[in-house]
Structures are given as C-alpha cells and as structure tokens.
Amino acid sequence: MATLQTRASARLMMTPAVVLLLLWMAVPLAMTLYFSMLRYNLLMPGMEEWAGTLNYRFFLTDPAFFTALANTLLLVGGVLLISVGGGIMMALLLDQPFFGQGLVRLMVIAPFFVMPTVSALVWKNMLMHPVNGLFAWISRTFGLQPVDWFAEAPLLSIVLIVSWQWLPFATLILLTALQSLDSEQKEAAEMDGAGSVSRFIHIVLPHMARAITVVVLIETIFLLSVFAEILVTTNGGPGIQTTTITYLVYVQALLQFDVGAASAGGIVAVVLANIVAIFLIRLIGKNLD
Amino acid sequence: MARAVPTRTKLGFTILGWLVGFLIFFPILWTVLTSFKTEGTAIATPPQFLFFAWTAENYIEVNARSDYFKHFANSVIISVGSTLLGLLIAIPAAWAMAFSPTKRTKDVLLWMLSTKMLPAVGVLVPIYLLFRDSGLLDTRLGLTVVLTMTNLPIIVWMLYTYFREIPGDILEAARMDGASLAKEIVYVLTPMAVPGIASTLLLNIILAWNEAFWTLNLTAAKAAPLTAFIASYSSPEGLFWAKLSAASTLAIAPILILGWFSQRQLVRGLTFGAVK
Secondary structure: OOOHHHHHHHHHHHHHHHHHHHHHHHHHHHHHHHHOOEEOEOOOOOOOEEOOOHHHHHHHHOHHHHHHHHHHHHHHHHHHHHHHHHHHHHHHHHHOOOOOHHHHHHHHHHHHHOOHHHHHHHHHHHHOOOOOOHHHHHHHHOOOOOOOHHHHOHHHHHHHHHHHHHHHHHHHHHHHHHHOOOHHHHHHHHHOOOOHHHHHHHHHHHHHHHHHHHHHHHHHHHHOOOOHHHHHHOOOOOOOOOOOHHHHHHHHHHHOOEHHHHHHHHHHHHHHHHHHHHHHHHHHHHHHO | OOOOOOHHHHHHHHHHHHHHHHHHHHHHHHHHHHOOOOHHHHOOOOOOOOOOOOOOHHHHHHHHHHOHHHHHHHHHHHHHHHHHHHHHHHHHHHHHHHHOOOOOHHHHHHHHHHHHOOOHHHOHHHHHHHHHHOOOOOOHHHHHHHHHHHHHHHHHHHHHHHHOOOOHHHHHHHHHOOOOHHHHHHHHHHHHHHHHHHHHHHHHHHHHHHOOOHHHHHOOOOOOOHHHHHHHHHOOHHHOHHHHHHHHHHHHHHHHHHHHHOHHHHHHHHOOOOOO
C-alpha cells in the first residue's frame, strides 16, 4: 500500500508537469480573453481602450466569419469522410493475408510522416499544376481538359491534400482495432451461413465502432487547426475561399495586427474545439477505468 | 485458427494491395525521383519516370544557396530538445500517477489531455506578444519551450499507459528490501520502463519535427526549422520543382524512417490508450 511518504513524494513528482501545464493553459488563455475585450491594434500602440463585447460583435457579424466557419466545417467534414471511409476500406484490405503485406503497410502509413508544408507544396506544384502537373498529363492522356485545381476548386484541393495526410492515421488505427477482433466469432458467423456483407455489418462494423469514434474525434481536433497547408498553397484565397477560422485569426493577428478582433476569434475557436473535446475526453475517460 | 486461403484469392488481394499502396505512396516516390532530375526534366511533358539523366546537383545546389543544414540543425535541436525536456518533466509525473494513483489521478490525466485540445490559435496572440517582448521570437529556445508544452500532455499519457503495465509488486518487493526511492527508480523501474520511454521519445520527435503552426508563426530566418524553410519555397521558388524536391526529400527522409520503426507506438500514443 502507498504510504504517506510515497504519497507525498508522488505529489511532488507531479508538481512540475501540473504547474507548467496550468501556466501554459491559463496565462495565455486569460490574456486572450482580456485582449478580446480591448480595442487594441499593434499599429497604434498606447491607444488601447476597453471595448466590452465589441470585438465579438465585430467578429461574429463579419461576413468573413460565416465563410470561414463554412469552410472550416467543409474542410473537417470532407477530410473526415474521405479519410475515415477510405481508412475502413484500407483496413479491411490490409487485414487480408497477401504477399508483401508488411511492405504495403509501410507504404500506406508513409504520408502521415511527411511534414505539412512538404505535402502541400508537392501536391500543389508537382501533381495539381494545371500545365506541368502529373494530374494534368493524365487528363490529357485520356483526352480530357486538365483541371486547374487551385483556381477551380481551391477548398477541394486542400481537402484532398489533407485527406492524403490523414488517411494513414485512420487506416492504422482501424486496422489495429480490426485485428483485435476475435476470428472465432467471424468464423462462427460464417458457419451459420452469414455472407461477407452481413458479417461486415453485424460483426465487424460494431466491433470497429469505438475505434471509428476515436478517429473521428481526434482527427476533428487536429483538423480544426489546419494551418500550414492553407498558408503555403492559397494564403486563404482566392478571396477568402479557403480561409478557415484558424486562418482568419492568423490574418487578423499577424497580418492586420488587430489584437482585439484576433483574440475574440481565438476564443470562438476555443469554444468550437471544446464542443468536440468534451465528447472525446468522456470517451477516453470511460476507457481509463 | 487461421484457415488456408485459396491461392487465387491471395493473389488477387496481393495485386489490389500493392496497387493501392503504390498509389498512396506515389507522391513521396515522385518527390524523391524529381529530386534527381534537372529543372527542365522535372517539368517535362510527358513526365519522365525512370529513364532520365539522374543528377545529384539539386542536393548540392540547395545546400550552397540556402544554408540548408542550418535549418536541418534547427529541426534536430528543436524536436530532440523539446522531447527530452518533455520527458524530464513527464517521467516523474507519469511514474507518480501510475504507481501511487489517488482518486484524482484520472481527473488530472484528463485535464492534461484537455490542454492538448486547446486550439493553438486561441493562444497565438498572447504567445506572440510575450515572445516579442521577451526577445524569444525567432529563437530555438523559444520554440523548444513552446513545443515542449504542446506535446507534454501526449508524453505524460504515453508514459502513463506504459508505466501502468509494469507490475507494481516488483516495486513493492524492492521497497521491502529497503531500496530507497532513488534506487527504486534507477535499478528497478528504469530497465523496465526503457522500451516505453524510447517509444515515447520517437513519437514525440516525429510530432515536433512536423509541427507546422508554431514553427511557422514564431520563427523567421534564424531559428526556422525545415517546416518553415520548405514553406519559403511556396513563392516564387516553388517554380523550381527539382530543388523543392531535393529539399523535401532531405526533410522527410529521416523522420519517415523513424516513423516506420515506431508505427505500433503511433496508435497507442495518438489515441491516448483508447485503441490498443
């Protein structure tokens, strides 16, 4: 049993981590909250004044906010659809025995380790370029008009790039879940005459449900913060067609130096992320017991 | 028991599996191939796949023109530094939570995790201003500290899930034999915990290496790691595909190899033990 002494030392050992994280979370967040209620622009130092809820009203009624919110939802939703849908199929495929399975698995998870700026630039230039890109060449080979990806469908282009980065994550986790499925259960169902489709729907899918939920929640949290891919490909444009909430806050803070509005936007982003985070924390918490 | 699979089915899945795997891997392969082309060959139509005059000049050029290895060194220093610093803070905390759990341990763990879910953009403004006023902007130290803090929850969690699997009885036995806390850690816990610590180290180096929000916003020329350096190719040098490819290949190769070694730990680390 833990003695009083070990309990005291345990508390001591936890202190640095807890205190540092508390500072890291509370201090900047409190500052953001405070700034969000000031009229504060870095280009006009010394002119700060109390603004109450003005920044929020400004941020939330700005048409750019609605576009950014819609773009954020489309980006997150699109990537989730492709990466989770594709991930389920990839996991089912990789679960089958075939020659060179290990090597294919390594190829499939590779995109996850590519830094965001590299994957965005490689896709934008070498694959999606309307004249010299590989996709354009493939289109022309089949006698089709090449697609000018970033001009015609900028948000979709970003969705595709980000999906490529996250497909491996979904695949790997769903495959792990799939492999923990008791094969006897599958075989029993097979002997009872269940076809592969009904086996998938009634046995495999329910077994994977929790893993799918985990993937959706974790990806959502990371996807709400997608930034580099937008910065290096479109700068949020054309116009604001690819501006997400994260990118909008960045523009207001570091390009327009409007600390007040950017802080209000930051708080809005925190609230949005928290809605997802609550579900995820609950799910993980249940698993801890 | 696994059943014998008909050879024809297995062959079919082999072809399908390799095809899909190849397609997903292709952008990386294409980057590596392009890095060995001249700029002219790189944009040629039809594209040259294998039969072109291979050259290593892009690698030489990238180094000569842009001080590539300074950025590479920045990436190494920042990712390894922040991971080691994180481990130093997290190991005692995870040890305490795994071996002397209290009623509040679970709450503390979940709270730590919730800090990871705070979107970076929510604290961008104050961190930027604090860094500007304390001279930490564009310094490796500043970035190392930020990445330590952003990854600390993951480090604590991963270590916790590993430590929890170490049988507590062994520690009890050591304590009975009169081992002090320090001895307990050095002689009993450490050897059993090393694999878990190593996995945590690997995964966090990967995460820190590829981090592309803080590295882009808090650095300029001096402390920029590879993420930020590659971003500088977005314009107008993005037109130089072969050089972009060479710089990219060097930037992703080391971490891709580390990643392949740690694929098992990845699942555990990134799902916080929710999927094993």
